[in-house]
Amino acid sequence: MAYTAGDTILDDEYNAFVNNSSSPFGYNHFAGPGSGEYGLNQATISTVSAGNTINASDWNSLFTGMDNIANHTNTSITASSVSAGDTIAIRAALITDLANLAAAVAAGSTGATAISTAAAGTSTNSGTWNSTSTIARSVTFANNNTMRAFFNGGGYIRCNPGTSGSTDGSKDTVFQELESAFGNIDIKAHSSTRSGSGETLTTNGLANGFHDLGTGYTTILKLTSNNSGYTSNTLEIQAKLDAAPSSATVITIQQIATDPADDATYTSPNTSGVPANPNEAPAMVLALTEGYPNNTQGLASDIRAASNAQVSNSAS
Numbered sequence: 001m002a003y004t005a006g007d008t009i010l011d012d013e014y015n016a017f018v019n020n021s022s023s024p025f026g027y028n029h030f031a032g033p034g035s036g037e038y039g040l041n042q043a044t045i046s047t048v049s050a051g052n053t054i055n056a057s058d059w060n061s062l063f064t065g066m067d068n069i070a071n072h073t074n075t076s077i078t079a080s081s082v083s084a085g086d087t088i089a090i091r092a093a094l095i096t097d098l099a100n101l102a103a104a105v106a107a108g109s110t111g112a113t114a115i116s117t118a119a120a121g122t123s124t125n126s127g128t129w130n131s132t133s134t135i136a137r138s139v140t141f142a143n144n145n146t147m148r149a150f151f152n153g154g155g156y157i158r159c160n161p162g163t164s165g166s167t168d169g170s171k172d173t174v175f176q177e178l179e180s181a182f183g184n185i186d187i188k189a190h191s192s193t194r195s196g197s198g199e200t201l202t203t204n205g206l207a208n209g210f211h212d213l214g215t216g217y218t219t220i221l222k223l224t225s226n227n228s229g230y231t232s233n234t235l236e237i238q239a240k241l242d243a244a245p246s247s248a249t250v251i252t253i254q255q256i257a258t259d260p261a262d263d264a265t266y267t268s269p270n271t272s273g274v275p276a277n278p279n280e281a282p283a284m285v286l287a288l289t290e291g292y293p294n295n296t297q298g299l300a301s302d303i304r305a306a307s308n309a310q311v312s313n314s315a316s
Contacts (some may be wrong), residue, residue: 002101011054012061014048014054017187018045019140021112024103025098025099026098027065027098031101033149037189037211038300040149041145041148042300059256069101069105072153072298073102073104074112075283077100096273105153114293115292118289119289121137122287123207123286125283125313127315134255135314137253137288138303139308140307144248147251148292151209154188155290155303157251158288159186159287159288160182160185160287161235161285162284162286163283164296168280170230171259171280171282172281174233175233175259175284177199178257182235182237190210191206191207191212192207199224201285202223202236203222205222213240214247215242217240219237221237222238233281238253257281259281290305292305
């Protein structure tokens, strides 16, 4: 690309700025439907035909699009609009600006602040249990372009483990402490985050995000209780896709709680001041939240999931 001061600006050069699918990437590749870690599913910009004049309106379509992506990703750029009659001049930072915008999208728009939240479904065990609780919920997108743009634009799926019912014995406390130690697990484009702390870290899969998932479950985080007598009790969050990231439309989150500990059950008349059944673990809850890119800072519209559903819910 010979885009330098003193050279004629060629239609091929402008078209590369718009449509190049290899480095340096053009606007359409990182802002349009894209592929892989590129793409925000915004409207694409037209190229110019060979031999045609590149008009101010052509440049402004590119610059306006770049401004919109820069605003959403909070990336600093210097490209500026032009008017009819302006002297044709090189925008010295254009190639650098395009590269910086592409890199921001590829990283999952980590600087984006135009993110809204909405509930994406909650499931609760039907009752107490004393072996294993498994809950799985899915979040579905209209198509792969939307799903990819959701995560590339800074979107995330938040997993919030919890318990239900009144505290009735040490096992309730153990799982309350485990879910508190999880806090919120946010699955993002290239990694996941944990807001809680504490308990014994058994499996740390927080380096995994949407682009790292496959069709089998990947453990995002697994904690083991550090309470004496319950050091085999665990809580785990896993995630998987329905296909490779390049074609997936569904992400499924699975929460598994295990309780191998055995507490004595008190029976009449030895019930005064003690839990009726301390061997039962509490009903578990899995609540999902959709953190979605909104349209307040440059995107044409909110990028959201289409639906969510319970996949499985068992406790024994």
